[in-house]
Amino acid sequence: MGLFDFAKDIGSKLFTSDADAAKDITDHILSDNPGVENLSVIFKDGEATLIAESNTFEAAQIAVLMAGNVNGVTKVIPKFQINDVENPAEAKTEEDIVAALEPGNVEYYIIQSGDSLSKIAKKYYNNAGEYPRIFEANKEVIKDPELIYPGQKIRIPLDS
Numbered sequence: 001m002g003l004f005d006f007a008k009d010i011g012s013k014l015f016t017s018d019a020d021a022a023k024d025i026t027d028h029i030l031s032d033n034p035g036v037e038n039l040s041v042i043f044k045d046g047e048a049t050l051i052a053e054s055n056t057f058e059a060a061q062i063a064v065l066m067a068g069n070v071n072g073v074t075k076v077i078p079k080f081q082i083n084d085v086e087n088p089a090e091a092k093t094e095e096d097i098v099a100a101l102e103p104g105n106v107e108y109y110i111i112q113s114g115d116s117l118s119k120i121a122k123k124y125y126n127n128a129g130e131y132p133r134i135f136e137a138n139k140e141v142i143k144d145p146e147l148i149y150p151g152q153k154i155r156i157p158l159d160s
Helices: 018-031 057-068 094-100 117-125 128-137
Strands: 036-044 047-054 075-082 106-110 153-157
Touching: 018 036, 018 047, 018 057, 036 057, 047 057, 057 075, 057 153, 117 128, 128 153
Parallel strands: 047 075
Antiparallel strands: 036 047, 106 153
16 A cells, blocks of 8 residues: 555545535544645545645645545545755656655655554554654644554654
8 A cells, every 4th residue: 555545544634525525534633734825626436536736745745645545545646846945856747746745754654553653653663652753744644643543544754
């Protein structure tokens, strides 16, 4: 399961019908906006297409995770214009943008039954006390470090 694929029956239940999904997912992302502008969401058959602008690839990653961790979403299709000032290499094609959203300095992890952020930190950093680093990287997706759930997808920052 890559960054853009998600478990359908996990996450926050934001909408009751597909007709409401696009607006509710848009509102969800904008309520704790990770740094996207001119956001438009199209939802059909479990797929959420995000059309937006962003100044960083990180903001686009978080927006993808926010949309994907919604109950009923099975796939997120990112269509971003990225104006990344830290990484000025321009992404010209959709494939370039998809590749840039899966950089080597971040790994995506799916929460398993029995996991805690400290257990995940121990696995990735050999130090359970590093869990705030994971929480901070996912603060738009995880509202409380004690409330994570199996199937939820999060970012694990690998650089220091």
